[in-house]
Amino acid sequence: MFAKRAVLSLRSLASSSLQAKPNIAAFYGTVSDVPLTPSPLEKARTATVPRHDWTKDEIRDIYNTPLMKLSYAAGIVHQKFHDPASIQMCTLMSIKTGGCSEDCSYCAQSSRYNTGLKATKLSPVDSVLAAARIAKENGSTRFCMGAAWRDMRGRKTNLRNIKEMVKGVKALGMESCVTLGMIDLAQAKELKDAGLTAYNHNVDTSREFYPSVITTRTYDERLQTIQNANDAGLSVCSGGILGLGEKAIDHVGLLHTVSTMPSHPESFPVNTLVPIKGTPLGDNAPSPFDATLRTIATARIIMPRTIIRLAAGRTTLSEEQQVLCFMSGANAVFTGEKMLTTACNGWDEDKAMFQKWGLRPMESFRTGAGEGASAPMQEGMQAKQQPLAEELI
Numbered sequence: 001m002f003a004k005r006a007v008l009s010l011r012s013l014a015s016s017s018l019q020a021k022p023n024i025a026a027f028y029g030t031v032s033d034v035p036l037t038p039s040p041l042e043k044a045r046t047a048t049v050p051r052h053d054w055t056k057d058e059i060r061d062i063y064n065t066p067l068m069k070l071s072y073a074a075g076i077v078h079q080k081f082h083d084p085a086s087i088q089m090c091t092l093m094s095i096k097t098g099g100c101s102e103d104c105s106y107c108a109q110s111s112r113y114n115t116g117l118k119a120t121k122l123s124p125v126d127s128v129l130a131a132a133r134i135a136k137e138n139g140s141t142r143f144c145m146g147a148a149w150r151d152m153r154g155r156k157t158n159l160r161n162i163k164e165m166v167k168g169v170k171a172l173g174m175e176s177c178v179t180l181g182m183i184d185l186a187q188a189k190e191l192k193d194a195g196l197t198a199y200n201h202n203v204d205t206s207r208e209f210y211p212s213v214i215t216t217r218t219y220d221e222r223l224q225t226i227q228n229a230n231d232a233g234l235s236v237c238s239g240g241i242l243g244l245g246e247k248a249i250d251h252v253g254l255l256h257t258v259s260t261m262p263s264h265p266e267s268f269p270v271n272t273l274v275p276i277k278g279t280p281l282g283d284n285a286p287s288p289f290d291a292t293l294r295t296i297a298t299a300r301i302i303m304p305r306t307i308i309r310l311a312a313g314r315t316t317l318s319e320e321q322q323v324l325c326f327m328s329g330a331n332a333v334f335t336g337e338k339m340l341t342t343a344c345n346g347w348d349e350d351k352a353m354f355q356k357w358g359l360r361p362m363e364s365f366r367t368g369a370g371e372g373a374s375a376p377m378q379e380g381m382q383a384k385q386q387p388l389a390e391e392l393i
């Protein structure tokens with residue numbers, strides 16, 4: 001850069017030697033024009049290992065980068081740590097719907113809101129495994145099971161059945177993930193011993209905004225469950241929801257919470273609110289797409305090894321918007337007939353999109369053991385990936 005400037009400046013000096021005296025400072029700049037330390041974005045772009053000591057100011061600086069520059073930088077980091085053609089396909093089934101005692105303001109399954117949703121008991125193991133088989137036949141490699149509970153206290157029989165589900169999903173060669181509310185360390189260990197890959201527990205939003213959304217459990221209780229899952233050796237899936245009425249600084253706060261965990265979540269789902277009539281947030285305006293893209297790109301830059309998942313609200317994105325998300329670091333989707341109680345992009349639609357854009361389903365257990373397992377792409381990784389979608393159809 002300096003040499004180029006010097007050549008340009010010499011040319012300019014030569015051409016102007018017979019004219020007015022050149023303004024040297026204008027050609028060379030001054031010492032104070034040269035940044036003495038690289039920006040947080042620049043440092044992150046060239047880093048080879050994840051950092052866990054992000055400050056909110058650094059994350060805000062990255063989040064506020066002009067969007068195109070941010071998106072390009074995220075794409076560069078993404079290609080360094082992942083195969084950019086590889087997208088994890090997950091199917092999320094509700095194995096126990098509704099009747100939840102919690103007051104999450106966005107949720108159709110809370111018993112506190114009149115959403116017309118019928119509460120059910122835990123699904124039989126056989127029917128869950130039948131759904132997992134269908135998901136596998138359609139290309140999904142991770143099968144997630146969600147139960148609308150506050151926690152697992154006093155649910156011994158349910159836990160036993162869920163462990164059977166986990167074992168069955170593993171026997172199919174699929175990764176398994178469950179989201180069951182708060183769990184203690186002993187329950188996390190039981191699930192790990194049954195072969196569970198990952199535990200989902202979202203932090204939802206920033207610590208500051210959280211009490212505006214949920215009052216029946218604290219942010220710290222959420223973090224404790226995440227720590228329990230981590231301590232048991234499970235991968236952690238933990239992300240957020242955009243469009244709850246929060247501000248951009250809360251996206252920064254959310255990103256700060258997850259990126260300063262001792263181990264970054266193996267998976268970071270980015271949801272946008274699907275407003276449900278009857279819930280307190282049922283009339284919220286849609287979250288703007290640029291906020292989704294900024295959140296994804298920033299997450300990719302500050303948590304380079306994490307799987308970033310386009311989650312609820314994907315049905316509102318055009319194919320091109322989804323591709324922009326993939327180019328900015330997203331590398332997982334929920335796919336199938338339903339996503340818990342809301343609509344989901346279907347397998348056929350996703351297969352067609354994958355075929356058109358040269359994407360392929362990520363192989364099972366590509367990342368299954370947390371941050372350390374999803375190291376920068378190793379030589380030969382490409383050969384292990386599943387075939388391109390066009391070969392599957």
Ligand code: SF4
Nearest residue numbers: 100102104107110148
């Ligand atoms: S804990 Fe889960 S199921 Fe219960 S209200 Fe909150 S989001 Fe809904």
